[in-house]
Amino acid sequence: MPSLILLMIAGAAVFAYWNAARAAAEHAKQLGRDACAAAQVMWLDESVHAAGIRVRRSENGRLGFERSFRFEYSYDGVDRHIGRMVLRGEKLVSFIGPAKPSATPINLH
Template identity: 40%
Template sequence: MTFVELLLILAFAAVVWFWFDSLKAREAGIDAARRACLREGVQFLDETVVGHGLRLARDERGHVVLRRAYAFEYSVSGDDRHGGSVVLEGREVVLVDVTAHRLARRAVVIDLH
């Protein structure tokens, strides 16, 4: 086996690892979004999340991890759609945001006054 062949095999293995790791992270994002929607009493629409960003970051222990951001949609009444987000560092969920409906409701109340 030549050095070039070894590099190609290692590159292929890295791509396969990244793909499987991304699938597991996405599943963690879906689970976090679903649980957050249940806590808020809103409907998790489409039962999925969409990747919104990927970068290297340091976790709270100082280790370099992949930070992935996902977006999803939820509904309060079934007739509306609001955007939420999930951020993972490695496989750990560090942020779930389902507050857009509160901000939209507050804006309507302020406009009425």
Template identity: 40%
Template sequence: MPGEWPASTLRGMNGTLILLLLTGAVIALWLDALSARELAGRRSRELCEKADLQWLDQSVVLQRIWLTRVNGRLAFGRKYRFEVSFDGSDRHRASISMSGKRVINYALPHREPD
């Protein structure tokens, strides 16, 4: 019949389509991870400013990732760590946990009384 595709061509097209979909999904996940890391960096800087701490190295590092639900939809929960200083001569670890785009927990060091 005119207009029919051979079965081998259709199998090849299905493989190509699956490859394109997988590539698109990987790119989407990668862009989401970059966006989440950037947001975690902004939020950690804000926390440091409020706590009168210096945010060191201007970066956050992904420590843990898990699946969670946000408004009934699956999302990634992420925990990032970063370093802070009280006066520039010390280093302390801190962390921030996010569910989707929301901060759900954070841990900052406390100053020891003199």
């Protein structure tokens, strides 16, 4: 009987990990899509790829997972650039990718 209980606990832990990983990937996908739309670039492959995971402490000191994702985007449909983001829980803690286009006035005086 104890082995059945341990098996159920292990199964629940695996399911919880898988569910949290899927939720993080969906959140990263939405962030990548929104960043590309804001920067007016093409989001290639319409997906993000898990690039790494590690255990980190959050601001409140609790242990949790920090997941890294990468995605690809293009300015003209020919070039490919890699964007990266890091999520700690559901919080975006790092983002490298397309930037919103802006114009800076030049002062000639």
